[in-house]
Amino acid sequence: xxxxxxxxxxxxxxxxxxxxxxxxxxxxxxxxxxxxxxxxxxxxxxxxxxxxxxxxxxxxxxxxxxxxxxxxxxxxxxxxxxxxxxxxxxxxxxxxxxxxxxxxxxxxxxxxxxxxxxxxxxxxxxxxxxxxxxxxxxxxxxxxxxxxxxxxxxxxxxxxxxxxxxxxxxxxxxxxxxxxxxxxxxxxxxxxxxxxxxxxxxxxxxx
Amino acid sequence: xxxxxxxxxxxxxxxxxxxxxxxxxxxxxxxxxxxxxxxxxxxxxxxxxxxxxxxxxxxxxxxxxxxxxxxxxxxxxxxxxxxxxxxxxxxxxxxxxxxxxxxxxxxxxxxxxxxxxxxxxxxxxxxxxxxxxxxxxxxxxxxxxxxxxxxxxxxxxxxxxxxxxxxxxxxxxxxxxxxxxxxxxxxxxxxxxxxxxxxxxxxxxxxxxxxxxxxxxxxxxxxxxxxxxxxxxxxxxxxxxxxxxxxxxxxxxxxxxxxxxxxxxxxxxxxxxxxxxxxxxxxxxxxxxxxxxxxxxxxxxxxxxxxxxxxxxxxxxxxxxxxxxxxxxxxxxxxxxxxxxxxxxxxxxxxxxxxxxxxxxxxxxxxxxxxxxxxxxxxxxxxxxxxxxxxxxxxxxxxxxxxxxxxxxxxxxxxxxxxxxxxxxxxxxxxxxxxxxxxxxxxxxxxxxxxxxxxxxxxxxxxxxxxxx
Numbered sequence: 001x002x003x004x005x006x007x008x009x010x011x012x013x014x015x016x017x018x019x020x021x022x023x024x025x026x027x028x029x030x031x032x033x034x035x036x037x038x039x040x041x042x043x044x045x046x047x048x049x050x051x052x053x054x055x056x057x058x059x060x061x062x063x064x065x066x067x068x069x070x071x072x073x074x075x076x077x078x079x080x081x082x083x084x085x086x087x088x089x090x091x092x093x094x095x096x097x098x099x100x101x102x103x104x105x106x107x108x109x110x111x112x113x114x115x116x117x118x119x120x121x122x123x124x125x126x127x128x129x130x131x132x133x134x135x136x137x138x139x140x141x142x143x144x145x146x147x148x149x150x151x152x153x154x155x156x157x158x159x160x161x162x163x164x165x166x167x168x169x170x171x172x173x174x175x176x177x178x179x180x181x182x183x184x185x186x187x188x189x190x191x192x193x194x195x196x197x198x199x200x201x202x203x204x205x206x207x
Numbered sequence: 208x209x210x211x212x213x214x215x216x217x218x219x220x221x222x223x224x225x226x227x228x229x230x231x232x233x234x235x236x237x238x239x240x241x242x243x244x245x246x247x248x249x250x251x252x253x254x255x256x257x258x259x260x261x262x263x264x265x266x267x268x269x270x271x272x273x274x275x276x277x278x279x280x281x282x283x284x285x286x287x288x289x290x291x292x293x294x295x296x297x298x299x300x301x302x303x304x305x306x307x308x309x310x311x312x313x314x315x316x317x318x319x320x321x322x323x324x325x326x327x328x329x330x331x332x333x334x335x336x337x338x339x340x341x342x343x344x345x346x347x348x349x350x351x352x353x354x355x356x357x358x359x360x361x362x363x364x365x366x367x368x369x370x371x372x373x374x375x376x377x378x379x380x381x382x383x384x385x386x387x388x389x390x391x392x393x394x395x396x397x398x399x400x401x402x403x404x405x406x407x408x409x410x411x412x413x414x415x416x417x418x419x420x421x422x423x424x425x426x427x428x429x430x431x432x433x434x435x436x437x438x439x440x441x442x443x444x445x446x447x448x449x450x451x452x453x454x455x456x457x458x459x460x461x462x463x464x465x466x467x468x469x470x471x472x473x474x475x476x477x478x479x480x481x482x483x484x485x486x487x488x489x490x491x492x493x494x495x496x497x498x499x500x501x502x503x504x505x506x507x508x509x510x511x512x513x514x515x516x517x518x519x520x521x522x523x524x525x526x527x528x529x530x531x532x533x534x535x536x537x538x539x540x541x542x543x544x545x546x547x548x549x550x551x552x553x554x555x556x557x558x559x560x561x562x563x564x565x566x567x568x569x570x571x572x573x574x575x576x577x578x579x580x581x582x583x584x585x586x587x588x589x590x591x592x593x594x595x596x597x598x599x600x601x602x603x604x605x606x607x608x609x610x611x612x613x614x615x616x617x618x619x620x621x622x623x624x625x626x627x628x629x630x631x632x633x634x635x636x637x638x639x640x641x642x643x644x645x646x647x648x649x650x651x652x653x654x655x656x657x658x659x660x661x662x663x664x665x666x667x668x669x670x671x672x673x674x675x676x
Contacts, residue, residue, distance in 0.1 A: 039287060041290060042250060057646065079521070085334055088244065107405075109404075111355065171226035180362050182227075183367065194234070197236060202465050203456065
């Protein structure tokens with residue numbers, strides 16, 4: 001088993017690590033973490049069950065089971081990764097397995113915002129660049145240094161211009177990706193909003 | 208950039224602030240919670256020493272894990288029991304209204320909130336469930352969120368979010384007989400693709416949409432997320448208003464007229480500007496069935512499963528994966544494919560009108576002998592109404608099992624699961640690998656009427672053949 005999990009905290013500016021490639025489009029969150037593992041009241045044990053059914057089907061040859069990938073932290077995926085269910089259990093399971101950043105052709109919206117909310121930056125690259133990285137013969141030993149400030153990823157002989165939503169990038173650099181406290185700073189505005197919504201006037205409170 | 212659409216109006220109304228990074232802080236008018244995605248959020252509140260800011264803006268029910276055979280407590284499944292107990296405790300502690308089993312109002316969260324009149328035009332609605340888009344049928348802006356955002360809504364009644372673009376999907380003409388909202392939305396997802404909606408809200412409009420009942424509109428908006436759009440909506444009209452009128456939480460007496468005036472004002476203006484507009488002809492849609500492992504992999508009942516060369520290069524990879532998983536060949540018919548299980552239910556098609564349509568097909572017919580068929584009403588209200596109309600007896604007489612309300616085999620978090628590589632004809636929303644509880648189980652999505660037809664014949668059938676006089 002891997003070393004003890006520690007969640008990210010504060011500013012995220014740099015992520016260095018080994019890449020793990022997972023090839024396929026439209027990989028949904030039911031595949032990332034099948035629904036039976038959602039029967040839990042915390043996320044602690046999800047890391048062990050990430051891609052459980054896909055891994056079972058491939059009997060040891062799934063990228064998440066290969067010895068050479070066991071210390072990988074940067075996941076390389078194709079398009080529409082994380083589609084389907086809104087379950088945050090999916091990025092939580094990836095994070096608890098060891099993933100700290102994801103680079104892909106594209107991400108499903110809810111999965112993307114779940115990743116940002118728990119401190120996993122998701123970057124996009126063109127299909128061609130992703131395939132280059134995934135087909136890199138040395139891929140199993142491809143180490144990347146991701147620099148959030150300049151949206152760059154570098155290895156010995158590779159430089160990638162990563163794309164990330166500007167709002168997400170800024171939140172990681174400032175440490176405000178854990179949004180609750182930022183949102184709470186506007187408490188007065190929230191109260192004001194509550195008082196000016198027309199439908200709250202004609203609906204009685206739900207009690 | 209879109210202007211003067213319902214989406215723009217509702218977004219602007221609920222915007223609390225522009226956040227430093229460039230996203231918006233959006234007030235959530237109605238927050239719905241259930242047992243699967245909320246416990247960790249309450250846990251996080253506790254860790255941060257925070258309270259629920261406006262408990263009266265959150266409503267809870269229990270749906271994903273509930274057994275549909277025997278609902279007596281404690282549940283046989285210890286983990287399921289632990290989850291419902293945790294929700295009960297959290298609601299009690301934070302003074303959140305909870306519609307529990309036996310309350311008369313429990314059910315799938317996206318069936319229950321509209322039934323109670325909680326879902327109304329012009330609201331922002333969030334829930335830790337991707338099918339929250341369902342509520343957009345009423346002209347609300349409704350979307351699924353993850354558990355960290357559930358925590359944020361509980362703590363602040365707001366979330367941080369980037370404004371979406373708006374794509375109008377204009378549906379001309381009318382659906383033909385035997386073709387339903389489910390067929391239309393499967394058709395739309397097939398035409399646009401499962402990721403086309405990323406970054407967009409979908410506005411469904413046009414004569415074919417106007418023609419649909421509120422429950423059919425919910426089916427359309429429900430599946431927006433299967434097309435990648437986190438949010439889908441339909442402008443409110445007279446049908447919307449009359450559906451809401453007299454519901455438990457609907458505006459009453461002097462407030463009713465006020466409500467209608469305001470609801471009318473938030474519709475998309477005639478000169479609205481959209482980021483994109485797509486037009487399609489609803490009269491061309493056939494009863495539609497999925498053959499693959501994404502909701503976009505569908506065909507009309509009389510069409511053949513596509514050849515690889517018929518597909519765009521981007522769709523070929525997932526198609527090959529689908530052929531292998533489903534055991535289907537390119538070019539093969541979907542019609543007459545034998546089915547093992549028939550499931551009617553879910554937040555997509557578990558409402559009273561869905562049960563009525565299926566019962567009409569099943570009346571005086573028998574389920575094929577080797578097929579296991581069951582119907583799971585979307586809520587306690589749906590179940591009661593169905594019993595009053597005698598629909599439960601029609602289902603039972605035909606050989607369907609009549610179950611208690613819940614999400615059931617849509618995602619198989621309870622004991623309703625496929626076994627091995629069984630094929631199910633299902634009125635639910637996702638045909639992902641393993642979705643219905645068996646790692647190699649296979650799902651064919653279709654309308655409730657088509658599920659009923661498949662149940663009778665024991666194979667995928669064209670329901671229109673049951674309708675010929």
